[in-house]
Amino acid sequence: MGNRLLAALPGESLLLLENHMRQVTLTQGFVCCEPGDAIEQVYFPHTGMISCLIATGDGQLVETSAIGREGAVGIQAGLGNRTSFTRAIVQIAGKFTVLPAYRLEDAAKRNPALGDLIIHYIEALWAEAQQTTVCNAVHDGASRLCRWLWQASDRVGSDQLLLTQETLAEMLGVRRTTVTLLAQELQKKGILRYSRGKITIVDRRALEASACECYGVIGRGYFARSRTALPR
Helix, strand or coil, X not given: CXXXXXHCCXXXXXXXXXHHCEEEEECCCCEEECCCCECCEEEEECCCEEEEEEECCCCCEXXXXXXXXXXXXXXHHHHCCCECCCEEEXXXXXXXXXXXXXXXXXXXXXXXXXXXXHHHHHHHHHHHHHHHHHHHHHCCHHHHHHHHHHHHHHHHCCCEEECCHHHHHHHHCCCHHHHHHHHHHHHHXXXXXXXCCEEEECCHHHHHHHCCCHHHHHHHHHXXXXXXXXXX
């Protein structure tokens, strides 16, 4: 399976759930849930990525976590009825497995190991949100951009990302002109290539070296708190 968390489900739970899973292709901008919505579906990305966003009073959106093939959106509903605290939106289009939340809850009640896996993954998400808060507060735009692109590339399993500069600016909480200047500088260094909404990572080692330490911390969090690992 392309999704690491789905592949980590206990075998007996997977047998209970597989007949209720749907394979879908979701486009960029698809909204999985809004704040206050009851979580009815769990989304497991295979080749796409979902951003969880908080809206400020003036309408600005701030990303708290990005979820790709290492995890799932809405998995907390496997512990019982839950509502969403964020807007979960498909940031990078791709293939996803969708599972009714009540089916996951039923399987977790039957298998404590599945419930433990869900809790471990939620802990990893908490750690990521906390690290992202620190990153946005103290690190410069260039290192944050490199961190975000590195993370996104890992989570969709590709060095090509279909993203506009407007989207990147929104995710990083900076102006579009700032992203333009930063992207131009990375192109000059031969780290990436950008054209018509497509970013291609040319030199991954240089990208990783230019990123802040936050993605490494986030990665260790997934190793320590869940049974899944970020794809390398």
